[in-house]
Amino acid sequence: MKFVSEKPKTTISVIKADIGSLAGHHVVHPDTMAAAAKVLAEAKSKGIIVDYYVTHAGDDLELIMTHKKGVDSPEVHETAWNAFKEAAKVAKELGLYAAGQDLLAEAFSGNVRGLGPSVAEMEFVERPSEPIVVFMADKTEPGAFNLPLFRVFADPFNTAGLVIDPKLHDGFKFEIYDVMAGKYVVMNAPEELYDILALIGTPGRFVIRRVYRKSDNEIAAVVSVERLNLIAGRYVGKDDPVAVVRAQSGFPAVGEILEAFAFPHLVAGWMRGSHFGPLMPVSQRHARCTRFDGPPRVVALGFQIKNARLIGPSDLFDDPAFDETRRLAQMIAEYMRRHGPFMPHRLGPEEMEYTTLPEVLQKLQNRFVEAKLYEVKGPKVKTELLE
Numbered sequence: 115m116k117f118v119s120e121k122p123k124t125t126i127s128v129i130k131a132d133i134g135s136l137a138g139h140h141v142v143h144p145d146t147m148a149a150a151a152k153v154l155a156e157a158k159s160k161g162i163i164v165d166y167y168v169t170h171a172g173d174d175l176e177l178i179m180t181h182k183k184g185v186d187s188p189e190v191h192e193t194a195w196n197a198f199k200e201a202a203k204v205a206k207e208l209g210l211y212a213a214g215q216d217l218l219a220e221a222f223s224g225n226v227r228g229l230g231p232s233v234a235e236m237e238f239v240e241r242p243s244e245p246i247v248v249f250m251a252d253k254t255e256p257g258a259f260n261l262p263l264f265r266v267f268a269d270p271f272n273t274a275g276l277v278i279d280p281k282l283h284d285g286f287k288f289e290i291y292d293v294m295a296g297k298y299v300v301m302n303a304p305e306e307l308y309d310i311l312a313l314i315g316t317p318g319r320f321v322i323r324r325v326y327r328k329s330d331n332e333i334a335a336v337v338s339v340e341r342l343n344l345i346a347g348r349y350v351g352k353d354d355p356v357a358v359v360r361a362q363s364g365f366p367a368v369g370e371i372l373e374a375f376a377f378p379h380l381v382a383g384w385m386r387g388s389h390f391g392p393l394m395p396v397s398q399r400h401a402r403c404t405r406f407d408g409p410p411r412v413v414a415l416g417f418q419i420k421n422a423r424l425i426g427p428s429d430l431f432d433d434p435a436f437d438e439t440r441r442l443a444q445m446i447a448e449y450m451r452r453h454g455p456f457m458p459h460r461l462g463p464e465e466m467e468y469t470t471l472p473e474v475l476q477k478l479q480n481r482f483v484e485a486k487l488y489e490v491k492g493p494k495v496k497t498e499l500l501e
């Protein structure tokens with residue numbers, strides 16, 4: 115009789131929700147984190163999860179969990195759901211702002227996807243040393259990771275290993291999810307670089323969901339793609355995303371992964387989820403959005419995973435090497451703010467449809483007077499906001 119020994123796999127699940135925050139949409143209250151941590155501690159003692167770390171990025175409560183149950187495990191998702199419910203209970207008791215905001219459903223039904231929380235999970239056989247980086251952003255949307263992840267896994271000017279490391283030289287595959295149509299496509303880098311960019315340059319619609327190493331299909335990165343407004347059909351806050359990226363030994367180095375965030379690119383989000391602003395990499399203690407509820411920011415925590423235990427974290431953007439990035443972000447924030455309610459600081463009409471702007475425009479609808487000064491033959495004009 116022949117035994118095929120399957121190597122045990124470890125899963126990391128990062129699940130987050132905004133369940134209410136202190137002083138507006140500012141920062142998670144420590145008592146809500148404690149309530150969530152209690153639920154995870156119980157789940158750990160029952161063997162549902164192996165390890166956990168509870169933290170926050172601005173007003174988002176973040177649950178980082180490791181276990182052996184694979185992605186989309188109902189038990190792990192239910193644990194996260196219960197943790198958010200308990201935290202929301204405390205948020206309500208304390209009268210925190212928007213208590214329970216992201217919990218769109220009354221009851222759990224097998225998976226937190228579609229119920230409000232965002233999820234990034236991956237399962238793999240641990241390497242002897244398994245470094246990972248968990249990214250958590252506030253006041254922005256999942257597509258905010260498109261540009262940096264493209265740089266990490268496809269741009270040799272960012273990632274030296276793509277050129278000089280034989281293990282990275284074959285490139286990576288990008289799974290790109292269309293959040294409007296609910297479809298995805300897998301594309302190869304470097305062969306299809308331009309086609310990949312043609313899609314992910316529209317980050318409000320096409321989101322990098324997973325990245326795989328091409329030579330052996332090994333998972334390299336995963337991003338939460340939940341768009342809260344699309345799920346709820348109305349504005350309920352921004353879909354502040356999380357991502358997990360594996361590093362070193364066959365993947366980009368930690369420094370190559372962080373390097374992609376040294377440019378504070380413009381992302382959608384910020385005040386009322388309705389403005390473009392720079393994504394500012396910050397330390398955990400600076401993950402609290404103040405100026406105009408922003409500017410949008412991202413935290414990076416580095417861990418080692420050993421036998422499904424979380425070793426760490428290290429607060430990776432807590433480094434003066436990112437001071438100039440932050441200074442540039444401040445300057446861009448100032449420049450963008452001067453536009454006030456004008457595009458391109460304010461988002462375009464398609465994105466504004468999910469906000470409260472249509473209610474304002476509705477009032478003006480009857481005041482428009484017909485005046486055909488010329489025939490419009492060009493591309494179909496989008497007028498939904500005024501219909």
Ligand SMILES: [Mg+2]
Nearest residue numbers: 173252253354
């Ligand atoms: Mg948030």
